[in-house]
Amino acid sequence: MKRLPPPAGAQTQEGRMILLASDDATVMDRWAIAIGGRGTLVRRVTDMASVEGALAGRQPAVLLLDLALSDIAGAAGIADLRTFSPGTHIIAMSRQPSDDEGVAVLRAGARGYCNVHIDPRLLAKAVSSVQRGEVWVGRRLVDRLVSLVGATTAAPMAAENTADLELLTAREREIARLVGSGHANKAIAARLGITERTVKAHLGAVFSKLDVHDRLQLALLITGRLHRDNGAFVGRDTA
Template identity: 40%
Template sequence: MEIPTALKKSFPLVKSMEIPKLSRLPSNGKSIIWMHLRSGQTIAEQLAPVKAAAPAALIVVMSDIPNDLEALAAFSMLAKAYCNTHAGAEVLLNIASVVEQGGIWIGESIMQKLIGGAAPAAPQLDLAIGKWAKVLTGRELEVAKAIAIGLTNKEIASKMHITERTVKAHVGAVLDKLQLKNRLQLALLVKEG
């Protein structure tokens, strides 16, 4: 896959590597892997082999069409950053700096949702944390976990051998039972729990 222009400009020594060759990277936790997502596979399917080959590497996930659920899925797989493949050189340098210092780069959109009222009210959250899984049926729990790793309704339906309509019903029931507003809140809750 071709290396994005801004990435080449920011890091002239960056090179494309096949997954098996990632095991040659130093295991000191200083190597950054800039991983360009491919379509047709879940984030879990793409990140798991990278994490297995280079467990100490710092992974930055780059997406051609970034979205919040995909970002959450990347972070649930222990990525250190998630950004647009077409981000400018200055942004990429900032991302590298944050990640190298042990931080996590969260884009503005998802940060606004986390800070700007996307979290459930404190009493609702207290009710849900530690107990949220107990109020769900087995199928609802399975759907909640699938949402947390970034699967779409269609992917969940295929995986569980049910219709998309049934998935939507499960998602609605889960959100109602846990008093959550959206899939983002659900993904955050599952990740924390």
């Protein structure tokens, strides 16, 4: 799984309640065991009305939301839930994960997307990550998001980001821009007449020089959807 960098103003929310929402008691038992620990307050609910009430009243730090829950209405339901507690980080839990569903729930405001039966150790990491303001998604979904970023109209690149690219060699800039256009390593290698291994080596240098963590953050930087704030990268709303 990939953890993406926090947006501007993200704050750690340790110590606040974690809300579990599913009509499957066995699933919630597994989640509770995975995230339970000293100082962790866990509450369980089994229907949408209770989810809404808990969000409005307790404003939990994290909501683990079973997408099979009755009356949720998919991504639209997530967008609605966020109005009850905008500060709650929602991790959408799917019984049949797909890239399309993942993109939809993230666009609706979810901060994570996992299989309902995710390994408990990974679930604990996912919860910790979103509490720090990060986003937790699978590697394949990251690749899909990079492609979507490259396929949409880019915002003008911030001046400070253009200056950052001057840190790169000509070849590194070429590869970085191709990543920003949504190209995979194999396509980049074929286009430039080099091996995928060489592409990966150049990307490692690019990540280090630009202080980015992954392809998605690089693509957001290249397309002008990421800029620096006091030295840290933050997202830019281009909607």
